[in-house]
Amino acid sequence: MTILQTGNLTKKFGKFTALDGVDIEVNKGEVYGFIGPNGAGKSTTIRILLGMLKATAGNATIFGLDAWKDAVDIHKRVAYVPGDVNLWPNLTGGEVIDLFLKFRGAKGKGRREELISRFALDPSKKCGTYSKGNRQKIALIAAFSSEADLYILDEPTSGLDPLMERVFQECVMEAKNQGKSVLLSSHILSEVERLCDRVGIIREGKMIETGTLSELRHLTRTNLQVETKEAMTDLSGVKGVHAIKQKGQTLSFQVDTEEMDAVMKHISRYGIVRLESAPPTLEDLFMRHYEGTGKPNRGAGGEA
């Protein structure tokens, strides 16, 4: 069942095209990773989904409702955490959490206490004295203690320490196990790799890749490290082999997935002593999409 969908979503700020036909689909019980460099259009997309910006063209629906026209009804079932949380300096963290819960119309305090202790937050301090990570925790606690069906998280862990980052990941997995959906925008690719069922990569306002991690991997290269009895001298001429590096007896290189069979046949002729293969990390995927574009980021900015 589709929870969130955008079709040909386009947003222009004056002459600048921030989004150019973005398609995203997030299903029930799915964690969707939304990645891309600064200024690519992640936050713009999210703000359109939240009804804060009006799309120039295309459509954005959540729960089958229009993101701009039915924002209030949608927001009753959506929890949002921005990357840069600014709060009212003279209210305490506990007050802000209650305030957000009240606005959501939550009955009771839900998991408030449990989450406060899991995130190790002191709710009695004024927001003005919290560090960035602590302000982030407040937004996360308010989000996860509400009974939302969709979580929209825009770089929610920037500023969290590794322990809290783990608590965050647990919370996301718990939500997923309860059949809830998550749209997670993040620069921490290991986090996306661990949590997300599907990933979408955006660049300069266009979606350039979407799919499950294994689907994406299929499109790309595998890292190999090989040690052979006889020296391999002609490897650079083999089709589908890239980025050869020699370190002592060991050669490391990347192989296009579709050429794997031919490359292995070629290598085995030299007598393999040792062979290690690693699937490409999301970082490899990401870098591959960006390297060589050579263009400076000229986005609207607004990222933390």
Add this chain to the structure above:
Amino acid sequence: MSKQLYHQTGNFIRFLLRRDKIRLPIWLFSLIGFTILLTLAMDNLYPTQADRNQLAETMINPAVTAMIGPGYGLDSYTLGAMIAHQMLGITALVVGIMSILLVVRHTRADEEEGRLELFRSLPSGRLTSLAAVLIVMVSIQLLLALTTGFGLYALGFDSLNLEGSLLYGAALGAVGIFFTAITALFAQLSETSRGSIGLSFTVLGLAYLFRAIGDVSNETLSWFSPFGWALGTEVYVNNYWWPLLLTVGVSLVLIILTLYLNAIRDMESGFLPSRPGRKHAAALLQSPTGLVLRLQRTSLVAWSIAMLIFGATYGSVLGDTEAFFEDIEMMEQMLPPIEGVSLTEQFLTMLMTIMALISTVPALMVLFKLKSEENAGRIGHLLSRTISRKQLLASYFLVSVLGGFVMLSCSALGIGLVGISVLDGGISLGTFYQAAIVYLPAIWLMIGFAVLLLGVIPKIAGLAWLYLGYSFVVVYMGGMLQLPNWLEKLTPFGYIPQFPVEEIGFANLSLLSLTAAILMAAGFAGFSKRDIQG
């Protein structure tokens, strides 16, 4: 559709009231208290109709008209006519300032800081926050109008009748509603809170100026100003209500336009194009002192202009001084007559003290910017580079001293240039300037005290303001309140020779300067040693 626009407005109103549970009552109580207390004081000072008629005669001159507005019922200057003339315009100005500051705080400032974003992600309508702010602000103005109105009536003076009192309050409220509307509109147009505040204050200043020029020369011009509308009610004399209907009507149109603009625009965007800034830092900016100057440029320029105008306003009344003070008992206490010195010169020394005290405010503000920068964790950017603590403090100190000098000079020029033209001879510009500039050592001492606090015990640095406030009370009102003389000797302003009435004695000035230097040295030493915040 209205659900999409206004959902949870009630909850948002409660939130606003909670956020401002201290701020709002302070504004309201101060405004109402000011009105009530000043009315009582006026009655005390001018108890009889004869006293008031005498005052009314001195009020018929362009300078006064420009400053406070045209007088109505001057031929029978009742207490009502008097307070409407003397206080309504200036109180309305303060109400305007209150509206601007409160509205920007809850609209563009919240939006700019990203706090509105969190609200908009909750089930709240697109116009919820704006509508809540408008409702709260209009209610505050209504409350102000009613309490002021009934408060004045409750004082029980004959001339403060019920209709007039309610109209007096309503005039204040109407001006407040107008500036609420105009500020809310600018909060849609400009992308930043600074921009919204700047535009709103420009309108406030122009409104005041239009009224001032209009009242003196061309009455039609006054009718383009909300202050003109408020004063046009001729409270306690003719009690016209229709100018207020005009004010509220215009505000209503502005509010509808504001809501419409907010509904169609993207969050965090504006309608006025934002100019791209410089890509590179100018040469001047690339030093700590340049940075301090650059960050406070607008504020310093605004203060300089304000001091110039402030001086000029005082200058403009110098011509009427003799007539003004001759028969006023209170002024005799403040300025006991001295043989061989004109009342004007005596009055001048008092004005100079006030202007020196006020010139100290921007000088201290420059210095205290260091504290807010420290609290915001921004001085770490400088101290972690090749700038020493002494250099950093010295930059603020330098600009502060320079600021004090410029402010004092501006006020002296203002009062001097205008004063000479109304006095036709008698006092030269040099005398005016000298009378002002002798106060520099006192300002230095205040700066020195602030440096000491900032350097050694930053937590209680606010004491510097308290000390300035004390100086103001003692020097300005010491004579009137019959305070013992030694109290005046606890402030540096009490040691400054009252030129041109007294000779300039250099002993006191040197002593003040020396003390200032010692305080500064101690402050610098402390700042090099103490912990830095953030």
